[in-house]
Amino acid sequence: MSEPALRVEGLRKSFGGAEVLRGIDLEVAPGEVVVVIGPSGCGKSTLLRCLNHLEPPTAGRVWLRGELVGAHEEEGRLLPRPEAEVNQQRARMGMVFQRLNLFPHLTVLGNVIEAPIRVKGLSRQQAEALALRLLGRTGLLDKKDEYPARLSGGQQQRVAIARALAMEPEVMLFDEATSALDPELADDVLQVMHDLAREGMTMLVVTHEMTFAREVGHRVVMMEAGRVIEQGPPDVIFTTPSQPRTREFLRKVLHSRDALPPG
Template sequence: MAEEKTPNSRPIIDVRGVWKRFGSAEVLKGIDLQIKKSEVTCIIGPSGSGKSTLLRCIAFLEEYSEGEIYIEGELLGFSLENGGRRRVSDAEVDRVRRNVGFVFQQFNLWPHMSALENVAMPLKLSRGMPREEAARRARAMLEKVGLGHRTQAYPSQLSGGQQQRVGIARALAMEPHIMLFDEPTSALDPELVGEVLQVMRDLASEGMTMAVVTHEMGFAAQVADTVMFIDHGIIAASGSPNEVFRENQNSRLRQFLQNYFERNVFWQGSEGAAAP
């Protein structure tokens, strides 16, 4: 057990042969991946490829149909007994994924609470933190994402970018070991994308372990340690940004990237097309 001696090499997330079916539709068809501490993994792929489903399975927001997902060495959602598997209790699911933070495409803030309450309430309810301490931590987290001046605002009074930053602060307040981002900028107006990506860049540079489902190829190229291209429920390509964006010749990947570049060209000058 060489792995046991060097705990840092043990992956935070270990996905082994995971399948996900919705009725007869097979969305994930045997996914294997590992995410190590302080790594940033970006998951790209066409819509409907299963990339969001994969992230939701890792958070156990969806029950995976087959395979195993380990979070810091513990099996998520099921217990294995004499050849079969059994769904464990909600409390046990909570325990295993207590160090997993999740950021949603649609923010999913609670609209009847201020930004501060959105961040502080989970600390009080699930960590039993006293009110004062929870408020102090919440304020610090909102300052970290650049919203120290908007703590009393309600979600409806905030821009999309601000709402998403509250969503990130809310997840960070729980001191997660890994942050999962499910298309965090896809619901935002283009001019608000940058502020959210900047917060995520800062997090990555602080050493946060992150898995990001995204359409922001620029972010993936600059920040990711590993880029995974998912297509039709399998990981069709995986490697460093350079390997995936430039070297890998998988035809589906090349087609996907070609479509992306064409969509983002906005000026045809005399020197030819300008890539982003």
């Protein structure tokens, strides 16, 4: 059995007196697409941010391909890694956020080549060759010289995906990547994510897009109040969930998504 791409054990996160994550245990296999669902405020986004140490966990451990993230163990104690090492680990986990957070002063091409040059030490020629290939893959090659302000939200999000892929990550984390987009623009982004899954990219996806979860996910994880309350294959979770809270959540979400507007 191969080593998990990601392994999470006893992950907890508190902000002040509020405990947002309450002991998350989770594994993601290489090439697996795990979709995390649950109501707003249940800790889904915080989970992703703790995985790559944008938010240091209050307790628990995260391993990336067997390497402890954000800390190292010495004589049974966890000691923080130097920030440079943490940044190198983050570079192995591409993350696409809900917010469209491109650099506004850089062109599309400039956005994608920035990190490979600064973090990975690629030459500009190498970085541009990689960026052009990724922009072609995400359907944006003709927009390479545009600035973000001249792109639609969906195009900006696809640039963000290309930018994350430019670091050649081992895992991709998606945090509600389509929630700020109208359905037509969201479909373009979801298609790129679908293509990545088909190519074998390991992905952990927080989303309210239930069709994507059902069709692309290998496993669906349901969160509630900072805990994983249920997980399993999409056909099981969507047809015969074991937890009443999962059934209630899916009934509400599927009803609201599937309802047609009047007229």
